[in-house]
Amino acid sequence: MASFFTTRLFFISLALVIVAATLPLYVSGYVLGLLTVAFYFGVFAMAWDLLFGFAGEVNFGPTFLIGVGAYTAGILNAQFGWSVYLCIVLGALASVIAGLVLALPALRVRGPYFGLTTLVAVLMLQNFIVVFADLTGGEIGLTIPDVITINAGANYWIALGFMSISAAILYGLSQSPVGLVLQASGQDPVQAGALGFNIVKHKLAAFIVSAFFSGLSGALLVFYFGTASVGTVVDVAVGVNVIVSAVLGGRRTVLGAALGAIFLIVAGEFLRPTGELATFIVSAVALLVVLFFPGGFLGAALSREARS
Amino acid sequence: MRAFQILIDGFAISALYALGATGFTLIFGVSGVLNLSHGAIMVAAAVAAWAAASILNVGTYAGALIGVGVALLTSFATYFAVVKPIQDSRRIPNEEKEIFVLTGTLLWGIMIQEVIAYLFTNNAKTVLPIVEGVVEILGVRTPKNEIFTAIVCCFVIALLWLLVNRTRTGKAVLAASMNPRGVTLLGLELTNIYVVVWAIYGILAGIAGVLLGMFLGVSSYSVGPLTASAFSIVVLGGLGSVSGSLIAAFVVGYLETLTAYLVSPAYRTIPALLLLVFVMYIRPQGLLGRR
Numbered sequence: 350m351a352s353f354f355t356t357r358l359f360f361i362s363l364a365l366v367i368v369a370a371t372l373p374l375y376v377s378g379y380v381l382g383l384l385t386v387a388f389y390f391g392v393f394a395m396a397w398d399l400l401f402g403f404a405g406e407v408n409f410g411p412t413f414l415i416g417v418g419a420y421t422a423g424i425l426n427a428q429f430g431w432s433v434y435l436c437i438v439l440g441a442l443a444s445v446i447a448g449l450v451l452a453l454p455a456l457r458v459r460g461p462y463f464g465l466t467t468l469v470a471v472l473m474l475q476n477f478i479v480v481f482a483d484l485t486g487g488e489i490g491l492t493i494p495d496v497i498t499i500n501a502g503a504n505y506w507i508a509l510g511f512m513s514i515s516a517a518i519l520y521g522l523s524q525s526p527v528g529l530v531l532q533a534s535g536q537d538p539v540q541a542g543a544l545g546f547n548i549v550k551h552k553l554a555a556f557i558v559s560a561f562f563s564g565l566s567g568a569l570l571v572f573y574f575g576t577a578s579v580g581t582v583v584d585v586a587v588g589v590n591v592i593v594s595a596v597l598g599g600r601r602t603v604l605g606a607a608l609g610a611i612f613l614i615v616a617g618e619f620l621r622p623t624g625e626l627a628t629f630i631v632s633a634v635a636l637l638v639v640l641f642f643p644g645g646f647l648g649a650a651l652s653r654e655a656r657s
Numbered sequence: 658m659r660a661f662q663i664l665i666d667g668f669a670i671s672a673l674y675a676l677g678a679t680g681f682t683l684i685f686g687v688s689g690v691l692n693l694s695h696g697a698i699m700v701a702a703a704v705a706a707w708a709a710a711s712i713l714n715v716g717t718y719a720g721a722l723i724g725v726g727v728a729l730l731t732s733f734a735t736y737f738a739v740v741k742p743i744q745d746s747r748r749i750p751n752e753e754k755e756i757f758v759l760t761g762t763l764l765w766g767i768m769i770q771e772v773i774a775y776l777f778t779n780n781a782k783t784v785l786p787i788v789e790g791v792v793e794i795l796g797v798r799t800p801k802n803e804i805f806t807a808i809v810c811c812f813v814i815a816l817l818w819l820l821v822n823r824t825r826t827g828k829a830v831l832a833a834s835m836n837p838r839g840v841t842l843l844g845l846e847l848t849n850i851y852v853v854v855w856a857i858y859g860i861l862a863g864i865a866g867v868l869l870g871m872f873l874g875v876s877s878y879s880v881g882p883l884t885a886s887a888f889s890i891v892v893l894g895g896l897g898s899v900s901g902s903l904i905a906a907f908v909v910g911y912l913e914t915l916t917a918y919l920v921s922p923a924y925r926t927i928p929a930l931l932l933l934v935f936v937m938y939i940r941p942q943g944l945l946g947r948r
Binding site for chain 2: 458469640643
């Protein structure tokens with residue numbers, strides 16, 4: 350762990366964060382708003398990568414965890430008027446509980462079967478939101494009265510700080526002995542169990558950590574947007590974006606997932622002039638990366654460094 | 658009266674689901690591929706049939722044929738441009754090929770969906786039905802098209818059963834699903850079998866798509882729900898088990914119809930989802946799964 354602070358990756362990341370922190374001094378509010386959303390998405394993608402890349406769980410429903418956190422925080426604030434910070438904490442906690450609910454089938458079924466369970470979880474949450482429209486705002490979405498701040502720069506710094514801290518914690522965890530045990534139990538649970546590691550405990554921990562960061566990020570995003578809606582935090586399409594980000598940036602790298610998310614959101618914005626074709630182009634680029642650079646951006650860069 | 662209506666409507670929907678899910682489960686059974694562009698291929702077939710019949714005025718029969726042809730081409734494109742490169746790739750470790758195929762086909766499906774939306778807009782399209790008019794069965798006014806749909810679905814599934822169980826090619830496909838290595842040792846080229854399976858899949862998905870377009874209409878928004886429903890039916894029945902999928906299709910089809918008629922159309926999909934979760938807890942391999 351200590352040796353990490355002397356690696357090139359650490360200095361590059363530190364330099365990137367410092368450069369990013371100075372951005373509000375000279376770029377427009379529009380760019381800041383875009384990056385703010387991208388940073389929260391980066392946390393979604395990193396949390397997903399911890400489950401998939403390390404614990405080997407194919408979670409098709411990252412938006413189940415995100416949505417529970419986001420909607421819990423939003424409902425508590427909009428319907429009961431609780432303070433923003435309390436709502437964010439409770440949103441993250443609700444998401445942890447959702448993570449435990451999701452972990453139960455994961456301990457019984459594997460691969461595509463678990464993938465489907467997570468997908469079903471998202472569809473159920475979506476149905477629940479639509480059916481209990483009085484509480485959740487239904488298909489129109491929930492308007493949230495409070496926001497953390499309306500200053501674009503401050504919002505940007507909060508998002509950047511949150512993403513950097515999450516990245517440090519998640520990356521540190523992935524490189525720690527716990528991360529190695531997780532990776533082992535993801536690749537060969539029987540053998541990892543035979544070596545004396547408690548797989549159930551480690552997998553549960555991975556779910557809890559992943560859910561905590563997803564929910565926290567979802568709750569923060571809700572208070573940034575000022576609304577919670579199915580289209581922004583629950584829809585399967587949002588989950589697909591999170592998965593594509595992580596695979597694009599490089600699975601099993603944690604940091605790559607954040608890069609992928611930022612790329613995906615910024616690229617989508619750059620392609621806006623192409624109108625309806627934007628999604629097509631982003632998907633096509635992502636497919637080409639999956640086919641020709643299966644390691645993703647960071648995976649390709651790291652393997653080149655390792656070779657030289 | 659209402660019971661008959663549920664019986665008839667449910668049968669047509671279930672038969673359509675069964676047809677859509679059969680090809681999906683066949684591919685999984687033989688080559689272990691879960692094709693998440695399934696919904697996109699079905700919609701592509703329906704939209705092609707709609708465009709041929711309504712814009713080019715080629716007539717309903719030719720339109721339906723064009724739709725199935727487009728599905729066949731898309732199916733081959735999926736196999737040769739997305740699935741085969743991933744399966745043959747040396748850079749992707751074997752144990753991760755499954756997730757790469759899932760991601761790859763998912764992205765491919767989004768690309769197809771976007772092309773359809775770009776060329777033909779997002780509006781819902783209803784393919785001109787081959788048979789028109791209404792008949793009265795047991796006091797229920799039923800569109801002839803609904804009966805036609807159910808008959809074609811049953812006929813095609815029966816044909817598939819004959820193909821798989823009674824022909825040489827079909828037996829090779831069956832053998833490949835049981836033991837791929839054994840098949841290659843007997844001197845059969847595995848790639849050829851995969852091509853045959855993808856061809857069968859393309860035709861099945863095409864017919865299902867065109868019929869769906871005539872029966873309920875499609876838009877590029879139907880892509881996700883169609884894939885999800887095929888996926889859940891197949892998992893409910895047991896991945897790779899064709900007869901399991903048929904049973905599951907009827908369970909899901911009737912459950913949805915019952916809910917839509919007796920409770921509210923808004924809750925249509927909820928009981929099926931609950932059943933799915935329940936089955937996966939007590940019997941993770943599905944109703945007739947082999948694993």
